[in-house]
Amino acid sequence: MLSAVETRSVSPVFVGRTTELSTLQDALARATAGEPQALLVGGEAGVGKSRLIEEFAATACREGAVVAVGGCVEIGADGLPFAPFSSALRALRRELPAELAAAADGQEEELSRLLPELGEAPTGRHDEEGMARLFELTARLLERVAAERTVVIALEDLHWADASTRHLLSYLFRTLHTGRLVVLATYRSDDIHRRHPLRPLLAELDRLRTVRRIELARLNREEVARQIAGILAQEPDPAQVDDIFERSDGNAFFVEELAVAAHEGCCTGLTDSLRDLLLVRVEALPESAQRVARIVAEGGSTVEYRLLAAVARLAEDDLIEALRAAVGANLLTTAPGGDGYRFRHSLVREAVSDDLLPGERSRLNRRYAEALEADPTLVPADERVMRLASYWYHAHDPAKALPAVLDASTTARRRHAYAEQLGLLERAMELWDSAPEDVRVTLRPADYTEGYPPCGCDPRTTPLRYLDLLAEAAVAGRLCGERERALKITKRALQLLEDDPDPLRAAWFWTQRGRLVQALARGDGWRELGIAQDLVRGLPPSEVHAEVLTGAANWSMLHEPGPDALVAAERAVEYARMVGAREIELNARVTLGGLVVDSGDHEAGLAQTREAMDQALAEGVVHVAGRAYVNLPSELEAVGRSKEAVALLREGIDYTRKYGQLDAEAWIWGNLSDSLYALGDWEEAATAAATALRRGQSAQPRGMGALHLARVALSRGDAAEAHRQLDAARAHFGSHDPVPQQRLPLARIAAGIAAAEGRVLDLRTEVIEALEGGVPLGTHRYGWPLLLAAATAEADARLLPAAQPGREDFLERLLGAVKSLTTDAPIWLAYEEWARAELARAQGTATAELWSPVVTAFEHLERPYDLARVRHRLAEALLTPAPGRASAAEDARDRATELLRLAHAVAEHLGARPLAEATTRLAQRARLSLSHPPARTDTDPVTALGLTTRERDVLHLVSAGRTNRQIAEELFISPKTASVHVSNILAKLGVSGRGEAAAVAHRLGLFRVAPQGRP
Structure with a gap:
């Protein structure tokens, strides 16, 4: 009703900011072309950030963009979780309802944590990825909405932002890659002191090349003159301009205030104090308007009209008159949407609020709280609980504040605003002793907590305990990344439990402490898990017991897989079933399936893991299903089933x-990346590894991505890049918690780099240290490549004088490791034969007869790079003259030529430079050509392929699915001779396996009739 009141102190002329506006318009053009833009606009209070955004928003709208503005909300001294994003999404929903609904389709429940209008947020246990999941879905939502139309998301007053808002903004700035989208945020730079929580975020975003930062400077004298002219609607006196410019120092807001003060003839009454400057026009208002201004100042960034009326307790006409005076003086302005009032500038609000007496502030907060309790509809539903908690807390009424703060903490948890939840829980702990006993006994865990730890008490009837708050706070701290605070909370809880023993609660806190110790790189967490196991030992089955056993099984699977880990996993599943803890059961079953695979019972373990995953998918247990999607393919790769x-x-x-x-x-x-590397798709493997680095939120998956990049680089002969990625992987993994799946591959890459650089002694050191840590059951997939790399390096360096000291002892150690390493899958049986052949080569005793079965073994596997490497070795052995002969036999040379051609072709295709160079050197020494001879013109396809009569017969039987032994029986030759013929056929056909050879024969129609007497 007051929106038409003239705001004379605001200049109708937009002054200066040409460069800044041009930067914003350039960002809009880039976004319209499909390149998302991220910008930060900083400047001191009053310098004109909001005005710049208004002008840019008007320009964007004229060009057809949709602009959604959201502001960080301050309620007293508290921020509102995700407030600017909620406001912006709400505005976007008003402008593009159909587009936003389509973009949110299927994820309404999760996204309702930011925009409650979409539905009801899901319940259930919270996990470490809850907040990240919400952030990812928000990013995808914005990308979809902005797929066809340019969208500008403007977030104002970032200096008031809550931690969750800061984290989400950081995530968006780092991950938005598609869509016609501009995301910009403003902040007050003069407020960002050394300990301000926004400071680390700004430093982080400064390192991103995709984020542009605009700093608004103060206006110069010419711009100040133009601003004053716009305000006064006439050219100002030069002396007046000089005076205002000197006193305002070019701050646009101060220019407005001083220009109006001078125009109204009260310039001489102003002091040089900023506070006095800001309050002088407030004090010139009628008393009723001043009173309303003080009420609005304490109510938050914006105060709804009905709430203001309830607190002010004025007759409606008197309230409207007071508001008219405040708006007319340009002190207050109507809020967006016209439903409330806010100060036109936050500096004035802060000055008015600071001028309140302590008792006056408490009284106003109490009246706000009482009004909101009497009529909850006075404020938007998604703000009600948080604002009520803030009002009661600042009213200094513990009896009312404690339950209100606890209500707010549960709301924060449902929104995945864990940082705010932690702060509210700490506030509840602060209020706990001050709140009356009769209030505390009425509080119930079911109303305020997730039930941590689940100790069997009925949360609907048992009174809330201080330990319950500590448990909730410990989990919130872990989920929001405040691990140091969470660790201190667990320490406090365990101290209290020493005086009031409760084994289940203590075990739960020790389990949490173990996870935090691991996350903070203070240890591997086993000591804490061990204490937890001791505490629950002998107690009746419980959810805590099942959770402790699951944690122990998970730890053992990674650190010490074996019978003890298998038993722990089986007991975890059993206990979880007994107490009906379904999520824990499914999680334990995923662990159990992996351990069964590691024990050698591959099919049973894979089936168990698949069943647990299918059930987790069907029941919507997202975090267990996600874990199964990690573990099951890993176990498949462990047994060589890469496709x-x-x-x-x-x-x-x-x-x-999703x-x-x-x-x-x-x-x-x-x-x-691991599986694609094995299958010979190195380009995609490198892309996948780089994606793991980019997408990972935690250090461990990023370390694995760097490790895979190092392997690709090493295989391609780029030792420097391999070294760089190895260092990055080590930095991500840290040294506090070594596990075989990291320790052994790290040693393998380090050994490979040392071999490439000719540092044989360093290679031995790396391998010996890795082997001293052991190769536990189930980690053969990491042990065999390490042993093979060591054996290969020793074979390559067998004639170097520098490699001789200690060489025999090291080879003996490698042979012992080869003999002791469990081998139970075709891929690792092949690796065992390969490693033994390399050790024989290191001793100078390798022959073609030793290498031929290695090649045969790899011909049945989907490992083109490995096959190429062993073909190269077989060719080398074939070209080595037999004793008493000057050169290799002609048929051996022919076969070696084909083997080298195949190996060289694979090396060239993969970019495996060391292997390509090795095959080239060997061919040159043997005077062989790696280029294929001209194609034959024979009409007979078999003759055109260069196959001999005997090879034709062998190919016929291969096409019929015969094994080498069956071929030997039918053709009256030895199995070894049959194997040689098969290898020659594969080389001539240019294929890597028997199945491909059969496919070529079928495609060319070589054999119309099956061998006689066979189906």
């Missing part, structure tokens, strides 16, 4: 991305 792993991993990427599971997705990308 199956890749298909499942791609499915897992879609699933984890549900915003960033770390699970990063692990999946790392595993995908």
Whole structure:
């Protein structure tokens, strides 16, 4: 009703800011072209940030963009979780309802944490990825909405932002890659002191090349003159301009205030104090308007009209008259949407609020709280609980504040605003002793907590305990990354439990402490898990017991897989079933399936893991399903089934991305890189590894991504890049918690780099240290490549004088490790034969007869790079003259030529420079050509392929699915001779396996009739 009141002190002329506006318009043009833009606009209070955004928003709207503005909300001294994003999304929903609904389709429940209008937020246990999941879904929502139309999201007053808002903004700035989207945020730079929570975020964003930062300077004298002219609607006196410019120092807001004061003839009454300057026009208002201004100042950034009326307790006509005076003096302005009032500038609000007496502030907060309790509809539903908690807390009424703060903490948790939840819980702990006993006994865990720890008490009837608050706060601290605070909370809880023993609660806190110790790189967490196990030992089955056992099984699977880990996993599943803890049961079953695979029972373990994953998917247990999408393909890769792993991993990427599971997705990308490397798709493997680095929120999956990049670089002969990625992987993994799946691959890469640089002694040191840590059951997939790399390096360096000291002892140690390492899958049986052949080469005793079965073994596997390497070795052995002969036999030379051609072609295709150079050197020494001879013109396809009569017969039987032994029986030759013929056929056909050879024969129609007497 007052929106038409003239605001004379605001200049109708937009002054200066040409460069800044041009930068914003350039960002708009880039976004319209499909390149998302991120900008930060900083400047001191009053310098004109909001006016710049208004002008840019008007320009963007004229060009067809949709502009959604949201501001950080300050309630007393408290921020409102995700307030600017909620406001902006609400505005976006008003402008593009159909587009936003389509973009949110299927994820309304999760996104309702930011925009309650979309639905009801889901309940259930919270996990580490809850906030990341919400952030990812928000980013995807914005990208979809901005797919066809340019969207500008403007977030104002970032200096008031809550921690969750800061984290979400950081995430968006780092991850938005598509969409016609501009995201910009403003902040007050003079407020950002050394300990301000926004400071680290600004430093982080400064390092991002995709974020542009605009700093608004003060106006110069010419711009000040133009601003004054716009305000006064006439050219100002030069002396007056000089005076205002000197006193305002070019601050646009101060220019406005001083110009109006001078125009009204009260310039001489102003002091040089900023506070006095800001209050002087307030004090010139009628008393009723001053009173309303003081009420609005304490109510928050914006105060709704009905709430203001309830607190002011004025007759409606008197209230309207007071508001008219305040708006007419340009002190207050109507809020966006016209439903409330706010100060035109936050500096004035702060000055008015600071001028309140302590008792006056408490009284106003109490009246706000009482009015809101009497009529909850006075404020938007998604703000009500938070604002009530803030009002009661600042009213200094513990009896009222404690339950209100606890209500607010549960709301923050539901929104995944864990940092705010932690702060509110700490506030509740502060109020606990001050609140009357009769109030505390009425509080129930079911109303305010997630039930941590689940100790069997009925949360609906048992009174809330201080330990319950500590448990909730410990989890909130862990989930929001405030691990130091969470660790201190667990320490406090365990101290209290020493005086009032409760084994289940203590075990739960020790479990939490173990996770925090691991996350903070203070240890591996086993000591804490051990204490927890001791505490629950002998107690009846419980959810805590099942959770402790699951934690122990998970730890053992990574650190010491074996029978003890298997028993722990089986007991965890059993206990979880007994107490009906379904999520814990499914999680334990994923662990159990992996351990069964590691024990050697591959099919049973894979089936168990698949069943647990299917049930987690069906029941919507997202975090367990995400973990299964990581573990099951990893186990498939562990037994050499890479193609199956890749298909499942791609499915897992879609699933984890849909549900915003960033770390699970990063692990999946790392595993995908592993499997693609094995299958010979190195370009995609490198891309997948880089994606794991980019998507991972935690250090571990990022470390795995760097490790896979190091492996690709090393295989391609780029030792410097491999070294750089190895250092990055080590930095991510840290040294506090070594596990075999990290320790052994790190040693393998380090050994490979040392070999490439000719540092044989350093290689031995790396391998010996790794082997001293052991190769536990189930980690053979990491042990065999390390042993092979060591054996290969020793064989390559066997004639170097510098490699002789200690060489025999090291070879003996390698041979002992080869003999002791468990081998139970075809891929690792092949690796065992390969390692033994390399050790024989290191001793100078390798022959073609030793290498031929290694090649045969790899011909049945989907490992083109490994096959190329062993073909190169077989060719080398074939070209080595037999004793008493000057050169290799002609048929051996022919076969070696084909083997080298195949190996060289694979090396060239993969970019494996060391292997390509090695095959070239060997061919040159043997005077062989790596280029294929001209194609034959024979009409007979078999003759055109260069096959001999005997090879034709062998190919006929291979096409019919015969094994080498069956071929030997039918053709009356030895199995070894049959193997040689098969290898020659594969080389001539240019294929890597028997199945491909059969496919070529079928495609060319070589054999119309099956061998006689066979089906």
